[in-house]
Amino acid sequence: MRFLNDLQPSYDLTYDDVFMVPSRSAVGSRQAVDLSSPDGTGTTIPLVVANMTAIAGRRMAETVARRGGLVVVPQDIPLDVVADVTSWVKARDLVFDTPITLAPTQTVDEALSLLPKRAHGAGVVVDDKQRPVGIVTEHDLTGVDRFTQLSEVMSRELLVISADTDPREAFNILDGAHRKLAPAVDEQGRLVGILTRTGALRATLYTPATDANGRLRIAAAVGVNGDVAGKAAQLLEAGVDTLVVDTAHGHQESMISAVKAVRALSPSVPVVAGNVVAAAGVRDLIEAGADIVKVGVGPGAMCTTRMMTGVGRPQFSAVLECAAEAARFGRHVWADGGVRHPRDVAMALAAGASNVMIGSWFAGTYESPGDLQQSADGRFYKESFGMASARAVRNRTSEESAYDRARKALFEEGISTSRMFLDPARPGVEDLIDSIIAGVRSSCTYAGAASLEEFAERAIVGIQSAAGYAEGKPLSSSWS
DSSP states (O other), rough: EGGGGGGSSOOOOOOGEEEEOOOOOOOGGGOOOOOOOSSSSSSSSSSOOOOOOTOOOOOHHHHHHHHHHHEEEEETOHHHHHHHHHHHHHTTOOOSBOOOOEEESSSSSHHHHGGGGGGOOOEEEEOSSEEEEEEEEEHHTTTSOOOBBBGGGGGGGOOOEEETHHHHHHHHHHHTTOOSSSEEEEEOOEEEEEEEEEHHHHHHOOOOOTTSSSOOOOOEEOOOSSSSHHHHHHHHHHHHEEEEEEOOOSSSSHHHHHHHHHHHOOOOSSSEEEEOOOOHHHHHHHHHOSSSEEOSOOOTTTTTTTHHHHOOOOOOHHHHHHHHHHHHHOOEEEEEOOOHHHHHHHHHHHHHSSSSEOOGGGTSSSSSSSSSEEEEOOOOEEEOOOOOOOHHHHHTTTTTHHHHHHHHOOOBOOOOOOEEEOTBBBBBBHEEEHHHHHHHHHHHHHTTTTBBHHHHHOEEEOOOOOOHHHHOOOOOSSOO
């Protein structure tokens, strides 16, 4: 990357402060751009879901990995639960979504509590041999007594597709039958998964992030306190594909010691460490054994660190400096935080990030772990909270004494509860991924780049005023 007219400023820049200038391009199509990351994590799109309890659950991990990204399970999740989630995700199908299954004798009330857990909004009613016998959607259950059994309200006119059906053929079958979705079954007629028309399209546009055995990838985080090596060893034994050593202040002795302890295990997966915002931190963590360094202090939507402490750095400049330092060692950085629009992801990649971490933006989706709630004005939302907030600290220190927990709860550097509203036009994480990846692919074509490495080399970035940024925003109504 280079600055327009080689005018590099003497002050630090946020994503809002910069823009990209188009260059002569021989890339004829957005789909011709290879978005696979060079950092060894196996992502085929440069997106990593942040290790936040309100966001990174098993449904999120399954869905994002199927589209080529990676989810980091938070450090405060018990190790046995992480192992269970890892094995569950790795058992998921690469094409079909995991269905909500219900018995004919279950009630409308039970179905209504489960349907919001999936973006497709449908439940498959199965018999005792796991063969589909009906479908229920919210439309079928509206205005029905909540104690009614599903056998009385389910749709019995099933369109069933074979599990070995090509996604393009599956789309044509669904489109020809004017159906939104269909259960997929194996040779014995047992339910394998569910496929929507949009899901069939996505299966032809994205490449899943898979391990050497063809299973979906997942990452997990470990903190810097306690038996770091022991916890890391258990995560590796559970089969995680990337190990993240995580703390808010990554340039400290305890982090360096933790990274050295993890590296001493000789893991066969990438080791990520952070967070830092300057070259010195990158250098120390790489020398300690990190393959990838997380960059970002304070730019996240749930984080109050900068307002509480004054510590942090504008994210674009932080990523730019840290990526350059990592490249000197043949290593990489993840840009963590501050992303609110597809353009921000593109600017982080232009600055040299190999992957971009997203947190709160994905909290308001069907796939995040929280329960779907409804505000007084009828809008659907989920609750999110920062990982340095009193709420997260309380969860993370539940096994400590009441005194120690109460003392730590006094020092809060994050929002303990925030309503993240679902976008009616993009309520699922895949909808957001579509929007982000479309933008990033276009950015690459504007730069004449056919890969992420070329994009980081060819991007030409300029500096703009607040008015320049505002000029680029679309108008939802006329200005007169």
